[in-house]
Amino acid sequence: MKTLNFTRFRHLMTLISVVALLLSVLAISTRGFNLGLDFTGGAFAEVAMATDTRIDEVETALAHLGDGSISVVATEPGRFLIRMGGTLDAHTLADFNQSLLQLDPTMQVLDRDSVSPQVGQELFEQGGLALLIAMLCILGYLSLRFEWRLAAGALVALVHDVVLVLGVFALTGMEFNLTVLAAVLAVLGYSLNDSIIIADRIRELLLARPKSRLTEVNDAAIVQTFSRTMVTSGTTLITVGALWLLGGAPLEGFAVAMFVGIVTGTFSSVSVGTVLPELLGLSPAHYRKTPESELLAEKAK
Known part of the structure; x- marks a missing residue:
């Protein structure tokens, strides 16, 4: 060269x-x-559902919660990491659980937390x-x-x-x-x-x-x-x-x-x-x- x-x-x-x-x-x-919600603030939840549950089904069921920004990631079949805007107060948490239970009655919340905008x-x-x-x-x-x-x-x-x-x-x-x-x-x-x-x-x-x-x-x-x-x-x-x-x-x-x-x-x-x-x-x-x-x-x- x-x-x-x-x-x-x-x-x-x-x-x-x-x-x-x-x-x-x-x-x-x-x-x-x-x-991401790490910087803007929001709620985090990990749930266990039926192994045939699809990500789009979970997103549709929770679309009305928070400010409408929903992120669902399947960590393994039947386990989902859910992130959404807003906080999981008592009313929102009840609505969150009810929405997912309608999708799958065996749903379990394994972990949840929230980060404030501040x-x-x-x-x-x-x-x-x-x-x-x-x-x-x-x-x-x-x-x-x-x-x-x-x-x-x-x-x-x-x-x-x-x-x-x-x-x-x-x-x-x-x-x-x-x-x-x-x-x-x-x-x-x-x-x-x-x-x-x-x-x-x-x-x-x-x-x-x-x-x-x-x-x-x-x-x-x-x-x-x-x-x-x-x-x-x-x-x-x-x-x-x-x-x-x-x-x-x-x-x-x-x-x-x-x-x-x-x-x-x-x-x-x-x-x-x-x-x-x-x-x-x-x-x-x-x-x-x-x-x-x-x-x-x-x-x-």
């Missing part, structure tokens, strides 16, 4: 990343998120704070480990990955809940690891090849870490894909967020993580070790 062709390919990937980033920001600002809002704010703190910790780590131009590439790649995951959920209208937020935090760690591997190799090559152009160094770093990236990303994607296909509705949001995050994390580490340092003027001189004689001379002055 010629360096020039690979460099153009990286620049094309970066252009795609910028367009996707802008579209994600537009989707988030215009459509917002379909917040608690949901606090959870949303705390989740956003956790995301912000994680980003600040990563910023501090990168600033200590790499020269700021190289660190900027890794940091922007991280922001790119998080925004794209959030943009997918805003664009598709999928439910955004605490499980998805946990996946976003996991994506931060995964993407950071990928960016650090490539940035570390770039730093090593800058020291080993002080006369090489940065584009050549970046291309060589990507080629040398390509097999490792494909193995780790590929095996992780297989696992997440199996979770997406076989995990059912409760884990769908988590699996989708992880899948999108892994793909964009690998993509951005190769594109944004290497092109931005080039634009900022990174060079081998920034990692050149100053001879001890020069340091002593400066101290003498």
Whole structure:
């Protein structure tokens, strides 16, 4: 693979990343998120019914309760996790039980709970704070480990990955809940690891090849870490894909967020993580070790 062709390919990937980033920001600002009951507040109940009971039957029986937002998930045949807006006060609980007993006289409520809108809002704010703190910790780590131009590439790649995951959920209208937020935090760690591997190799090559152009160094770093990236990303994607296909509705949001995050994390580490340092003027001189004689001379002055 010629360096020039690979460099153009990286620049094309970066252009795609910028367009996707802008579209994600537009989707988030215009459509917002379909917040789950974890954040908006609502009632939760787990019930046991006949094994031949269908999800649509349960949804129809409970459609008149709460504010009309009903989510029914079959955890196993005959067991359903039901979420709905509002709270399960005495009147609503009686109506809830009566509606399901008409559908199946053997129905049993195994567990129930509710989250108030105020608690949901606090959870949303705390989740956003956790995301912000994680980003600040990563910023501090990168600033200590790499020269700021190289660190900027890794940091922007991280922001790119998080925004794209959030943009997918805003664009598709999928439910955004605490499980998805946990996946976003996991994506931060995964993407950071990928960016650090490539940035570390770039730093090593800058020291080993002080006369090489940065584009050549970046291309060589990507080629040398390509097999490792494909193995780790590929095996992780297989696992997440199996979770997406076989995990059912409760884990769908988590699996989708992880899948999108892994793909964009690998993509951005190769594109944004290497092109931005080039634009900022990174060079081998920034990692050149100053001879001890020069340091002593400066101290003498």
